[in-house]
Amino acid sequence: MTQELSRSTWLEVDLSAVQHNFEQARRAVGPGVGVFPVIKANGYGLGAVPIAHRLAAAGADGFCVARLEEAATLRHAGIQHPLVLLSGLSQGAEEGVVALNLRPFVFDPGLLPSLSRAAGRSTVALFLKVNTGMSRLGMATTAVAAAVAQARTLPGLHLLGLVSHMACADQPDHPENDRQRHCLQTVLTQNGLTGSQVSLANSAALLSHPDNHFSWVRPGIMLYGASPFFPARSGQQIGLRPVVRWSARILQVDALPCGAAVGYGQAFVTQRPSRIAILPVGYADGYNRLLGNRGRVLLAGHSRPVVGRVSMDMIAIDVTEAESVAVGDRVTLLGSDGEASIDVEEMAAWRGTIPYEVLCNLGERVPRFYV
Ligand SMILES: Cc1ncc(COP(=O)(O)O)c(C=O)c1O
Missing domain, CATH: 3.20.20.10 (Alanine racemase)
Incomplete structure (x- = not known):
């Protein structure tokens, strides 16, 4: 790579x-x-x-x-x-x-x-x-x-x-x-x-x-x-293995004071001194805009919230509670990281859709690697 x-x-x-x-x-x-x-x-x-x-x-x-x-x-x-x-x-x-x-x-x-x-x-x-x-x-x-x-x-x-x-x-x-x-x-x-x-x-x-x-x-x-069932069960519960892991590397980590607004429309405002990390992933990559202030990602095996609106090429995540975080760290948007995972059914539920749409919407510009 x-x-x-x-x-x-x-x-x-x-x-x-x-x-x-x-x-x-x-x-x-x-x-x-x-x-x-x-x-x-x-x-x-x-x-x-x-x-x-x-x-x-x-x-x-x-x-x-x-x-x-x-x-x-x-x-x-x-x-x-x-x-x-x-x-x-x-x-x-x-x-x-x-x-x-x-x-x-x-x-x-x-x-x-x-x-x-x-x-x-x-x-x-x-x-x-x-x-x-x-x-x-x-x-x-x-x-x-x-x-x-x-x-x-x-x-x-x-x-x-x-x-x-x-x-x-x-x-x-x-x-x-x-x-x-x-x-x-x-x-x-x-x-x-x-x-x-x-x-x-x-x-x-x-x-x-x-x-x-x-x-x-x-x-x-x-x-x-x-x-394939509704309401969605996890594929793993019916003997299927997850196929996809979507990752991104942190672009920037910022220490913000309490009361700082994040992203378009200032749709998120920090309620405490916070560390906010920016990921190079947006709705052009298939990270749906409805996941603003709703989605979660995995950093070092821990779930962290998406804060503010999803923009075309970027999202922000709140990493205040992470022990350590640095530019270039790998974040998992879909799939597993250690013991934790975000399965495609879960991401679909966050945005009120079905796993089919989550997968089909994965952006063409996100490179696929076959393992
Ligand atoms: C005619 C037809 N058969 C089979 C399938 C596969 O369905 P599924 O992905 O639910 O297994 C589809 C998908 O939409 C379809 O349109």
Whole structure:
């Protein structure tokens, strides 16, 4: 690491933890069920390419992405596994799907003819996506029969099977989960697709009920060490290993008198003579502005509060109670430091969001190191 990086902010991504979490998914579904890690949005912010290489070596059956560009990045990095396009086939994407050899979720049967034309003399493998209750992409159950017939007759198309997505899987006891699963089962039976490649489960669904597994599963958030359940439990409580540690080095330490204001809007005023340290991390790095006067960091294994507003490139922390503190000391914003830790669920709760958003918002300018 260069001197400059060592004085700034960086993320460490533990690929062995990602692999462990993948193996937890594999164990949960058992043999015979495909595991296709979801590495869209640059692997939930942590780096799709290194994660894909690691999980390919660990036995992933394929990968799921959301966009053509994400698939292209993986193909250019040498990933030859099946790639599923979760956000589906949109108008104008047909050529790209063929060129990158992707398996799109087709939610609009009206695009099957243009996909067939784009295939030319090659064959595109595809899934039909059916709406079983989420109403976010997916054809109506009543449209499936005609779509199956079309996908089977148009040249260049190979129908792999049917997929759907659960709306309430993060709450395993929610009655909608059983209802959606039964709806999918009915559509499969009615259309003679029970033996096809069927997928319903994300992380929460695959961990909560074996009936959700069908032929292949699509774990995302659990790979990155966070619990998929709501209200959030810690990923560690369900056997997952944390994947990310976010660190920064102190830029400045200032001794301030009682009554000194800190940061924009003077939103924090010292109530005693204080030592305030400045960290080179702000909302441009993904440290959300809502964490002003609310977030906490770890310094030498002790929790210290963020004081004042979060600015674009900096935050202030109150280190008055720290035994010793100096410019260049390492501070942990996310992850563990000795016995203490700030997990992604905790940071999400501070700002009223979910772990997914915390990870996806980690700023592009924060360098990632893979350990
Ligand atoms: C269609 C689909 N399947 C699977 C996943 C993975 O979900 P999770 O990260 O909750 O495991 C997602 C993520 O949003 C998705 O959109």
